[in-house]
Amino acid sequence: MSSRLSRPSRTISILAVLAAGATALAGCSPASNGSSASPEPATITFAASTLGDPGRGPGLQKLIDEYNASQDTVTVEPASVPYPSFGQTVLTQMGGGEGPDLVRFDMPEFSTAASSGLLESLDDKIDAEKLKLIPGPDKYLTVDDHRYGVVFENSNYGMFYNKDLIPEAPKTFEEFAQTAKDTTKGDVYGLAFRQTQAEEAGVWQDIFNYVLGFGGDWSDGEKLTLDSPKVIDGLEAYKQLYDANVIPKGADAATFRKMFANGKVGMELNNGGYVTATKSANANLNFSVARIPFPEKKQGALLAPITVNANSKHKDAALDFINWMLQPAQQVKLQEVLGASSVATPTERSAESLQKFPFLLTLDELTDSGVPQIVNGFGPQTADIRHIVVTEVLTALQGQQDMATAMEKAQKQAEELVGR
Known part of the structure; x- marks a missing residue:
C-alpha cells in the first residue's frame, strides 16, 4: 500500500545531484545488488531519539561503534538533538538545507519529510525481495510510489496483563470488558488508558487500537472516514469501558504505568517498547502480553524508519x-x-530472551497486522487531524455529546482542514 501524499517537486540542483549519484549509490553495498564498490571516505551523522534512551541508547551506540570498527572508510557519529523537540528540530534543519545524514524518524515526521522532498529516494538502492524485508510494515515507507526509508524499529501493540490478577488472557472484547469489571476492586483497577486532553498524543495512540480493532480506519487513503460506522463502533467501545468505571480516571500514563508495575492495574494496551520499562519498574512483576482481543485482528504500531537526508553530501x-x-x-x-x-527483516529470538519473555513471539506475530498511527494519505496533516478527533472524542467521553455526533463534527472540521 502506498501513501498518496502529494510531494512538491524538488529543486533542479537536487535533481541533478540525485541523477549524477544514482549509479554510485546503487552499487555501494553488497546488500543492494552484490557490488563490492566502496563509498568515499566520510564522517556522517546519525540522529535517532533511541540514542538518548537510557535503556537502549548504549546498546545502539555499541552497534554503531562496531560498524565504525569494521572498516576505515566511513565513520558514523551520533547527532545531538534534544528528545522533546527531536522531530521538529530535525525537520527544521533539513528544511534549511542542513541536518544529519541519517535520521531515524517516527512516522508523522517521516510523512512530512517524504512529502516535502527532504528525503533521498531509495528506489534503486534497496532490493526488498533480496533483503527479505517484512512486507507488513515496509509497505508504509513508500510515498507517491517512491521508497524513502527502511524499517529501523517496529513496535507492535498488544494487551499487557498481570497474571496474578488475570491468569488467562481474555479472547474477545466481551471477555475483555467483563475481566476489567471483575478485576476492579478497592484500589485495584481492571484496566487503564489515557483520557485527558493533556495527553492528546497518547489518547490518539490508545483509541487507534479500538478503531482498528472494530474494523474502522480514519481514511480510505484518499478521503477521510472519521464518521464511518466502524470508527464510531470502536470509539463507543472505548467509551463503554470509560463509563464502566474500570480505569483510574484522570490518571496520566506515568501514574497508571506505575500502578500496573505495582499490581494495581490488571490490563493495559501498549507497544512492545513497554516491556523493558515494565521489567525495570518491577523485576518481579508476573506479567504477559497477548493479542488485543478485539473483533478485527489489527492493531496500532510505532513504526520508525531510517532515512537518508536529501541534503547529505555523503x-x-x-x-x-x-x-x-x-x-x-x-x-x-x-x-x-x-x-x-521487530526490525526490517525476519530474525530468530535467542533461547535466553524467550526464556525471559516467552511472549516475544506473540508480539513478533503481530508485525504484519500492525498499522502505523498516522492517517493514511494524510500523514503531514495527522497531528492536526489528531487534535480535532481527540478533542471531540473526549467531549463525548464527558457526556456532552454522543460519539456519532462527535465524529460528524470531527469529519467536517478535518475536511475543512485538508481541503477535501
Missing part, C-alpha cells in the same frame, strides 16, 4: 551504513538492543 556513506545494518547478524543485534520490537 549519501553513499549513509547508504553503506543502512545496508550494513540490514545484514542478518546486525539485524539480530539491533533487535536485541530494541528489546520487544
